[in-house]
Amino acid sequence: MRTLITPLATLRDRGRAMSVPQKLATAAAGAAAAALGATALEVRRRVADSDASPGSGIDLVRSVVARMTTPLLPDDYLHMINPLWSARELRGKVVEVRPETHDAATLVITPGWGFQASYQPGQYVGIGVSLDGKWHWRSYSISSAPDRAARGRGTITITVKAMPEGFMSEHLVRGLAPGTIVRLALPQGDFVLPDPPPAKLLFWTGGSGITPVMSMLRTLHRRGTMPDVVHIHAAPNRGQAIFRDERVALAGTHPTLRLVENFDDEHGILDVSKLEAACPDWRDRQTWVCGPAPMLEAAERHWESAGLGQALHLERFSAALTASAEGGHVVFAKSGREADLDGATTILEAGEAAGITMPFGCRMGICHTCVIPLKKGMVKDLRNGAEYQENQGVQTCVTAAAGDCVLEI
Amino acid sequence: MTVMQKKAENPVAHLSARDIEDLGLELDAIRAQVIASRGEHDAAYIRRVIDAQRKLDLASRAVLLFSLFPPAWALGTAGLSVAKILENMEIGHNIMHGQWDWMRDPKIHSTTWEWDNASPADMWKHSHNELHHTYTNVIGKDNDLGYGIMRVDEDQRWMPFYLGQPLWNFINACLFEYGIAAYDLEIAKNWAGRKDNAEFQRQRKAVLGKIRKQMTKDYLVHPLLSGPSALTTLGANLTANLVRNLWTHSVIMCGHFPEGVQTFAKKSIEGETRGEWYLRQMLGSANISGGKLTHLMTGNLSFQIEHHLYPDLPSNRYAEIAPKVQELFERYGLTYVTGSLPRQVGSAWKKVIRLSLPNGFLANLKSARRPVRVAAPAADASGAGRPFMERIAA
Numbered sequence: 001m002r003t004l005i006t007p008l009a010t011l012r013d014r015g016r017a018m019s020v021p022q023k024l025a026t027a028a029a030g031a032a033a034a035a036l037g038a039t040a041l042e043v044r045r046r047v048a049d050s051d052a053s054p055g056s057g058i059d060l061v062r063s064v065v066a067r068m069t070t071p072l073l074p075d076d077y078l079h080m081i082n083p084l085w086s087a088r089e090l091r092g093k094v095v096e097v098r099p100e101t102h103d104a105a106t107l108v109i110t111p112g113w114g115f116q117a118s119y120q121p122g123q124y125v126g127i128g129v130s131l132d133g134k135w136h137w138r139s140y141s142i143s144s145a146p147d148r149a150a151r152g153r154g155t156i157t158i159t160v161k162a163m164p165e166g167f168m169s170e171h172l173v174r175g176l177a178p179g180t181i182v183r184l185a186l187p188q189g190d191f192v193l194p195d196p197p198p199a200k201l202l203f204w205t206g207g208s209g210i211t212p213v214m215s216m217l218r219t220l221h222r223r224g225t226m227p228d229v230v231h232i233h234a235a236p237n238r239g240q241a242i243f244r245d246e247r248v249a250l251a252g253t254h255p256t257l258r259l260v261e262n263f264d265d266e267h268g269i270l271d272v273s274k275l276e277a278a279c280p281d282w283r284d285r286q287t288w289v290c291g292p293a294p295m296l297e298a299a300e301r302h303w304e305s306a307g308l309g310q311a312l313h314l315e316r317f318s319a320a321l322t323a324s325a326e327g328g329h330v331v332f333a334k335s336g337r338e339a340d341l342d343g344a345t346t347i348l349e350a351g352e353a354a355g356i357t358m359p360f361g362c363r364m365g366i367c368h369t370c371v372i373p374l375k376k377g378m379v380k381d382l383r384n385g386a387e388y389q390e391n392q393g394v395q396t397c398v399t400a401a402a403g404d405c406v407l408e409i
Numbered sequence: 410m411t412v413m414q415k416k417a418e419n420p421v422a423h424l425s426a427r428d429i430e431d432l433g434l435e436l437d438a439i440r441a442q443v444i445a446s447r448g449e450h451d452a453a454y455i456r457r458v459i460d461a462q463r464k465l466d467l468a469s470r471a472v473l474l475f476s477l478f479p480p481a482w483a484l485g486t487a488g489l490s491v492a493k494i495l496e497n498m499e500i501g502h503n504i505m506h507g508q509w510d511w512m513r514d515p516k517i518h519s520t521t522w523e524w525d526n527a528s529p530a531d532m533w534k535h536s537h538n539e540l541h542h543t544y545t546n547v548i549g550k551d552n553d554l555g556y557g558i559m560r561v562d563e564d565q566r567w568m569p570f571y572l573g574q575p576l577w578n579f580i581n582a583c584l585f586e587y588g589i590a591a592y593d594l595e596i597a598k599n600w601a602g603r604k605d606n607a608e609f610q611r612q613r614k615a616v617l618g619k620i621r622k623q624m625t626k627d628y629l630v631h632p633l634l635s636g637p638s639a640l641t642t643l644g645a646n647l648t649a650n651l652v653r654n655l656w657t658h659s660v661i662m663c664g665h666f667p668e669g670v671q672t673f674a675k676k677s678i679e680g681e682t683r684g685e686w687y688l689r690q691m692l693g694s695a696n697i698s699g700g701k702l703t704h705l706m707t708g709n710l711s712f713q714i715e716h717h718l719y720p721d722l723p724s725n726r727y728a729e730i731a732p733k734v735q736e737l738f739e740r741y742g743l744t745y746v747t748g749s750l751p752r753q754v755g756s757a758w759k760k761v762i763r764l765s766l767p768n769g770f771l772a773n774l775k776s777a778r779r780p781v782r783v784a785a786p787a788a789d790a791s792g793a794g795r796p797f798m799e800r801i802a803a
Contacts, residue, residue, distance in 0.1 A: 067630050070622045071523035077463060089516065133452030135513040355721075357507050359520050369515075 062087075075113075083181045084112030090184040092127075095155065097176055100242050104161040104208060105173045106143065111184060117154055119146050119187035120195075121219040122212040122288070122315070125158065126185025129171065135183065136168050137363050141211040141290075141315070142187060143243075145218035159242060161208040191288065191315035193219060198286040202279055203231040204299065206270075206291025210242050212315055213290060217250060217257075226254035230279045234291070237265040272302045283308060290315040328401040332356055332409050333375060347372070347379060347396035347407060356409060358396060365398035372396050377405025420671065421688060423742055432741055433684030439733050440719050443726050444511075452512050454725045458499055458705075459517070466492035470631060476641035486645040490652040491706070496525050497657055498708025499724060505534050507721045527590040529619045532612060536593045542720050546665055546693035547673045553665060554672065556581060556588060557597050560764045562672050567767040574765040575758075585654035590616050656706075659754050660697070664713040666757035667695045669746040690717040691738065696731075696747035703750065704728060714745065 065074040079086040084093055092115070096108040109127075111117075119125075124141045140158040147154040162173040193216040203213045210233060220226050231251075235241035241261065251259040260278045262270040276282065283306060289299045296314050303312040327343040330350060337354040341347075348370055351358040360370040365383060371393040379388050379399040387402060388394045396407075424432075469488030476482040501524030503509070509517045516522075523530045536552065544550035548562055555561035559578060560571040581588045594612055598604045627646040635642035671692040678689070697703060697711035704711045704727075712727035715734055722730075738745040748756065763771055 067622075067625060068634070070626050071525060071619075072463075077467065080460065080463060130449075130452070130512075130514075133447065133449040133512055135515075357510060357519055360513070363513070 084110065086112060087114040090114050090186065092156075092182050092184045094176055094178055094180045094182060096178055097173075100159060101161075101240050103173065103240070104159060104242050106157050106159045107172065107176065108155050108157050109182065109184070110155050115184060116186060117146060118148055119156075120192040121145060121215040122192040123187040123189040123215075124212070125156070125187045127158065127172075128183030128185075129168070129176070129180070131168070131171055137183075137185075138168050138172075139185075141189075141215065143211040143214045143218075145215055145222050147222075159208065159211045159214070161242070189315070191290065191313055193288075197227050200228045200281075200285045201230070202282055202285040202287040203229065203233075204275065204287065204289045204291070204295075205231070206234040206295045207236075207240075208242060209289075209291035209295075209315070211290075213288060214243050214246075216288070217247070221250055221254070226256045229254075229257045230260065230285070231257065232260040232262065232270070232275065232278055234262040234264065234270040234295075237263050272298055275302075283311075286311050286313070288313045288315075326402055328377065328404040330401050330404070331406045333406050334409050341401045343380070343400050343402070344382070345400060346382065347394070347399055347401065350401075351396065351407075351409065358409065360397055363397045365395055370396045373408040375406040375408050378402040379405060420692065420744065424688075428741065429684040429688055430682065431684075432737065433682070433687050435737055436687050436718055436734075437683075439730055440722065443719070443722050443730060447511055447723060447726075451723045451725060452509075452514075455500075455504075455509050455512075455517060455723070458495065462492055462495045462500060466496070473631070473638070473642045473645050474635045475638055476635060476645050477638040482641055482645055486648050486652075489645065489649040490656075493525060493649055493653040494656050494706055495708075497653060498660070498710065499705055500524075500708075501526065502708050502710070503724045505530055506538060508723045510721070525623065527586040527616065527620045527623060528593045529615045532593040532615070533589065536595075538720070542717065544678070545690055545717060546671065547675055547678055547689075549675050550678075552592055553661075556592050559761065561666070561760075563764070563768050564672075565764075571765050575762050578758075578761050582655050582658035583651060585658040586650070587620070590620070659750070660707045660710050662757040663697050663750065663753040664694055664710055666760055667746060667748065667753045668756050668760060669744060670695050687718060688743075690714070691734075691743060693717070694746075695753060696745070697750050697753055698747050699750060711750075714747075 062074050068074075069077060073088055075086040075088040079091070084091055091112040092109040093112070094107050095110050096106075098106045098108065100106055119142060122141070124139045126137055126139050128135050128137045130136075140160055142156050143159040144155070144157040160169050160172045162170045189212075191212055197220065203216070205213050213231070217229075217231070220229070231247070233241065233247070235244075238244065241263070244261075247259055251257050262274070262278075264270075267274075279285070287299075287303070289296060289312065293316065296316055299312065300309075300314065303309055327341050327345075329338065330341050330347065331338050332351055332354060335354075335356045337351075337356055339350050339354050341350050348358050348360055348363070358370065359372070363370075365381075374388060374390050374392060374394045376390050378390070379394050380386070380402040381388070381395075382398050382400055388399065390405075394407075421429075465488055469485045469492055472481050472488065473485035476485055501522065504517055504522045505519050505524070507519040510519050512518075519534065524533075526533070541551055541553045546554060548554065548564065558581070559574045560567065594609070594616055595604055599606070599609045627650065628643055631646060632639040632643040671689075673689055673693065678685075681689070691714060694713040694717045696714050697707060699711060709724035709727045710716060712724075712731055715722075715727040715731055716724070718734065719727075719730075735745050
């Protein structure tokens with residue numbers, strides 16, 4: 001299981017950065033007072049915003065046909081024929097589950113309507129899977145290279161490592177049958193390879209942190225313009241090194257790609273001093289680092305102390321929401337419910353447990369459907385420890401009480 | 410019937426405060442069992458019902474494209490009526506109650522669902538989930554009791570206006586979806602100047618917008634698509650909406666109107682405990698007996714008692730917990746009011762007619778043919794609620 005930490009700035013900018021189909025999805029998930037009214041408006045906005053003309057024709061037809069189907073949308077009937085024919089929510093079909101190592105597998109997914117094939121290498125995607133009747137959402141980096149030529153008919157891949165006690169990652173690796181329909185959230189994240197790429201790059205990855213970098217390597221390979229790349233990858237042993245054959249083959253094909261492998265069982269843990277030895281000119285390179293938290297912290301310290309923080313790009317992931325708040329007595333003002341919470345329980349889970357109909361969407365801090373005004377007190381973002389004071393909307397799905405607080409629901 | 414607290418024979422007089430709390434705990438345990446066992450089987454059920462309803466709706470509308478031919482008209486109208494009933498009851502009503510929120514499916518969710526009905530989902534959820542389900546059968550608090558236009562209890566003062574209530578009730582049944590929208594709008598409260606006008610105008614716009622869309626679909630777009638069959642399709646859609654209105658009205662009348670269902674005084678619910686809340690739901694609701702089809706077509710409101718005890722448990726599980734609930738009724742010496750659909754509808758209508766007349770009017774007529782009961786039950790001080798003749802005799 002991995003949960004990606006998104007920098008706060010990205011959260012704030014999300015409204016602007018969010019693509020229009022995602023706004024559609026968010027609108028659909030939000031309180032829909034007049035379902036058709038709201039959606040028709042979104043469709044018009046989408047038509048106005050979109051420069052992709054083939055889409056606007058379809059949208060127009062859809063809004064006309066919606067007159068026949070209100071309060072439902074044409075998509076609600078269309079996806080009865082083909083589950084991927086729905087722009088009201090992003091869906092995907094798992095077409096293949098390919099084992100990579102004994103505890104990691106790659107899911108090949110055909111996305112449905114509304115999915116952008118033009119994601120950037122390094123971005124991650126939200127995936128929702130129904131397990132025993134209940135939908136569960138997680139984020140995973142896309143490991144495939146974007147294929148614009150496929151014009152939306154291509155596939156994407158995510159690569160998942162089964163984590164101990166991570167029931168979702170376990171299910172994705174071992175329990176997902178080809179043909180399963182999953183829900184998707186649009187690709188996002190700013191841990192991306194710029195286009196054109198810098199002349200000299202360093203990739204430093206650990207374990208399943210290889211996945212976003214694999215998308216970057218594949219993209220560079222596809223374009224046939226491999227710059228000067230050093231890729232240092234750390235894995236417990238040879239057998240657990242994901243994509244090893246492909247990476248070795250890539251290094252063979254491109255003389256400008258140098259692969260350095262560190263197997264903890266053979267070579268011991270890779271630390272910063274070893275890194276210096278493996279890549280002496282690290283100061284001259286734009287660097288992308290993805291792996292376990294201690295590795296990221298070490299990299300951050302090392303680059304900061306050299307005054308090179310600008311050249312470092314980090315992708316954080318951890319086994320769970322790690323930060324913990326102190327907890328407190330939470331009052332849900334409108335519904336008159338109260339609860340004493342620990343610092344690890346999200347406000348969303350607490351509200352649901354108290355019998356309140358809480359709004360929610362992705363349940364992982366992406367869609368902002370769950371935002372509720374915080375009237376008093378403070379909550380803490382469990383992804384990064386950011387604290388939010390009273391009199392602002394807070395994302396209940398990723399925040400916990402930091403002291404007593406009052407929420408307006 | 411009269412508010413329970415004023416009855417000569419209080420049906421809960423034999424229960425101590427302790428008994429009532431114990432009853433509450435037992436009911437909590439039944440709830441916990443269902444919650445712990447919700448899973449794929451239940452999720453598959455609601456997805457299946459939604460899928461079948463949409464197919465039936467599509468197929469019926471397709472058949473109605475040829476509604477000029479009487480057999481096509483009959484088949485299409487019947488199918489569309491059933492589809493609309495399913496959509497409103499087993500699907501819409503129950504999803505908007507939050508019965509399926511646990512699936513965390515953003516589409517099959519109480520916050521996003523919209524239904525084929527004049528009342529917009531938000532407004533209906535407020536008046537139904539927050540008011541009716543909280544203040545069930547509390548006179549003056551629960552608008553579902555008589556919808557503000559009918560006398561539903563002996564304690565309500567009789568006025569000549571109520572003479573027409575069988576007619577009002579019938580008109581309300583025919584136009585039920587608009588009746589619900591009107592009372593979700595709280596029109597009467599607005600007239601009395603007790604409602605924020607800006608809020609009322611916003612809601613009025615929402616309702617009219619929704620009605621316009623529903624009417625455009627049923628009375629304009631689909632008839633036009635039928636070409637030469639336009640008029641007959643229009644008639645079919647009108648009929649299907651009428652059938653849906655009459656059916657839902659009947660089922661809902663059966664939930665709280667039949668004889669034997671208790672009503673409660675406003676004061677009686679002050680400081681109500683969880684156990685007492687459960688007890689009020691048990692005594693304020695009535696079931697409809699029948700087979701699987703009856704349960705499906707009533708949106709499992711045939712298990713009105715179970716639904717009122719657990720409004721947010723998945724409807725497909727009410728049948729399974731009903732015997733346990735019934736066993737509790739027996740053990741605690743309470744009356745589980747149930748009967749067949751025709752019997753309960755008849756009982757509810759009889760009450761509407763009886764209460765359109767002053768208290769005891771019918772009893773008065775009957776007493777001409779039957780001797781007055783000599784051993785009257787112990788009356789309370791006011792004597793309210795006892796048949797007119799008995800009070801005269803006393």
